[in-house]
Amino acid sequence: MSFIPTGIDQHKSGLTAPATIRTESAKLVRAGFIPLVDAAVLIAASEFGFAAREGIQIDLVKDVSWANIRDRLAFRQFDIAHMLAPMPVAAALGLGSNPSPAIAPFMLGRGGNAITLSVELYRRMQEKAGLAGHEDALTNAKALKLVIEEMRAKGEALPVLGMTYPFSSHNYELRYWLSAGGLHPEEDVKLVVVPPPMTSDALSAGAIDGFCVGAPWNMVAVSREVGRIVAVKEDIWPSSPEKVIGARPEWAEQNPETLSRLIVALDRAAAWCDVSDNRRELAQILAEPRYLDVPFDILHRVLVGQFTTDPNGTERTVPEYFTFHRQGANFPWISQAQWIFSQMVRWGQVAYSLEAHRQVASAFRPDLYRNALGSRADIPVTDVRIEGNAEDDVFIDGATFDPEDIRGYVASFPIRNTGSGTTNQSDV
Amino acid sequence: MNAALSIMIFDENRIRAAIIEEGLREAGHTHVVVLHDIVGLARQIEIIGPDVIVIDIETPNRDMLEHLFQLTRSVRKPIAMFVDRSDSLSIEAAVEAGVSAYVVDGLRKERVKPILDMAVSRFKAFSRLQQELADAKSALEERKIIDRAKGILMKSRKLSEDEAYALLRQTAMNEKKKLADIAQSVVMAAAILGS
CATH class of the missing domain: 1.10.10.10 (Winged helix-like DNA-binding domain superfamily/Winged helix DNA-binding domain)
Structure with a gap:
């Protein structure tokens, strides 16, 4: 593939928007996305000329549900899509109502999620556990447990918490946080699905008592004085896989050059998004009605990690709230697809089997990522690693994930939903 | 074995839902339920156990349904109509018209197709009507x-x-x-x- 070397040569200087645009007719790539900050790399690739320089025109189509994204990708209305990392994994396992295969050759960066509770529920936690307001995420989870124990004792209705999709990082991260604090996500709270743009309204209407969702919706809830942020993704597991570029396997097979060039364009766009000086411009584009349609100020604060966590003005800075490119943030680790699988097993969405274990590995495609970008210092040479093992990349409960021993890993959690666990048989 | 199919229409647009409902009744379907509001949808699905759910593709609430189907203990798991690709033209027409549907797994295709075709043509007629009004x-x-x-x-x-x-x-x-x-x-x- 002759176009690759030119791409690699220019990587070091690839931090500014490219000025030259290919003159030959561009290859059209139709891409579905959901209006969330983590679609930034895809949007930037299209808006700031990175795709054009690779001879690609990205036709961005905004959609309203992950189910639509999945179905439109499967049914050839899209070639690629902004997807939840667990979606290709679920498809590989035949889970969900339309398990059409999708492959993930590129991760759209790290970070972005947070857990927000209603101000009322948080105030009760403060009272019960003596929280001052700057406690860490685990302390907050334990405080929630104290409140829920009291609710049970008084016969009150248990909290209802929203997330975005059954196969989502939000579902698994919310469950991980709750269970790290000693709460069972299916017995101590009720989990429901709430579309991200509706989370603030649902919270203010009292339909839910909290949610785990991507940016900017947590900040929106705080700015509307209905929500209190109690944990961000980094608190639960910084490397936790978030969104991916999903492609239809036949399309990827039939258009290997286009896919490679697309990965190069996304790689450069991601590097550009990572430069802090560019985040203002990025926030401006994302704020537009055709993309997120959210005030610039909120997006900018989210992108630079300046949080107001509480309507009372409590601030928190999370400098790495979004990592779009650094530290191999776009590399699709097979061990991360396997971690997603481990959580599906943990919560009873699928039973463990060797065959399933193997199928999962086909969902993430580090080989396609490397093919497009060649060898580079920041591109890992292995596809699998022990997760949560690095000093700056720990799970909230201190566990590490060894993909060689998924059954042992799942069994090590005191709270889980597998038949042999300490709790009831799964009804997930 | 030819028991009447139970059909649920979920559409926040009441007029369009009414148009589809009327079409299905005219075609002889007697078990048709129309819902406009996401509140209570889960319970209705549980009580009625529809064979076919027709849903507007533009509602973000599809993700809520996906969650619901994951939770259900029932063996009658609904699947997206897109799963059966043998009739890709009619699926394409459905997506373009803005219809999506869930069908209980195992239900014979010939029984479902007329229902979907009906929904698609009524959805199209509705958008035509809207366009004419706008014009x-x-x-x-x-x-x-x-x-x-x-x-x-x-x-x-x-x-x-x-x-x-x-x-x-x-x-x-x-x-x-x-x-x-x-x-x-x-x-x-x-x-x-x-x-």
């Missing part, structure tokens, strides 16, 4: 603005109605613009100049 509305708006422009010209240039119209038309032709656009400019200019 009619904008035609009315255009006529109003042209009338106002004529009035302004008649007053300021002391023209007859026919002459004012001819002037607008001639200007539109010279400028290669729509008559309504020229009329809009006249009205705007008059507002700015205070005539």
Whole structure:
């Protein structure tokens, strides 16, 4: 593939928007996305000329549900899509109502999620556990447990918490946080699905008592004085896989050059998004009605990690709230697809089997990522690693994930939903 | 074995839902339930256990349904209609029309297809109707603005109605613009100049 070397040569200087645009007719790539900050790399690739320089025109189509994204990708209305990392994994396992295969050759960066509770529920936690307001995420989870124990004792209705999709990082991260604090996500709270743009309204209407969702919706809830942020993704597991570029396997097979060039364009766009000086411009584009349609100020604060966590003005800075490119943030680790699988097993969405274990590995495609970008210092040479093992990349409960021993890993959690666990048989 | 299928329509647009419901009843389907509000949808699905759920593709609530189907203990797991690709043309038509549907796994395709076809054609008819309404509305708006422009010209240039119209038309032709656009400019200019 002759176009690759030119791409690699220019990587070091690839931090500014490219000025030259290919003159030959561009290859059209139709891409579905959901209006969330983590679609930034895809949007930037299209808006700031990175795709054009690779001879690609990205036709961005905004959609309203992950189910639509999945179905439109499967049914050839899209070639690629902004997807939840667990979606290709679920498809590989035949889970969900339309398990059409999708492959993930590129991760759209790290970070972005947070857990927000209603101000009322948080105030009760403060009272019960003596929280001052700057406690860490685990302390907050334990405080929630104290409140829920009291609710049970008084016969009150248990909290209802929203997330975005059954196969989502939000579902698994919310469950991980709750269970790290000693709460069972299916017995101590009720989990429901709430579309991200509706989370603030649902919270203010009292339909839910909290949610785990991507940016900017947590900040929106705080700015509307209905929500209190109690944990961000980094608190639960910084490397936790978030969104991916999903492609239809036949399309990827039939258009290997286009896919490679697309990965190069996304790689450069991601590097550009990572430069802090560019985040203002990025926030401006994302704020537009055709993309997120959210005030610039909120997006900018989210992108630079300046949080107001509480309507009372409590601030928190999370400098790495979004990592779009650094530290191999776009590399699709097979061990991360396997971690997603481990959580599906943990919560009873699928039973463990060797065959399933193997199928999962086909969902993430580090080989396609490397093919497009060649060898580079920041591109890992292995596809699998022990997760949560690095000093700056720990799970909230201190566990590490060894993909060689998924059954042992799942069994090590005191709270889980597998038949042999300490709790009831799964009804997930 | 030919028991009547139970069909649920979920559409926040009441008029469109009513049009689909009517079509299904005309086609002899007696078990049709229409829901407009996401509140209570889960319970209704549990109680009714529909064989087919027709849902507007533009509602974000599809993700809620996906969650619901994951939770269900029932073996009658609904699957997205897209799963059966043997009839790709009709699926394409459905997606384009904005219809999505869930069908209980194992249900014979021949029994479901007429229902989906019906939903698709009614969805299309509905968008046509909407387009016609929008066109009619904008035609009315255009006529109003042209009338106002004529009035302004008649007053300021002391023209007859026919002459004012001819002037607008001639200007539109010279400028290669729509008559309504020229009329809009006249009205705007008059507002700015205070005539």
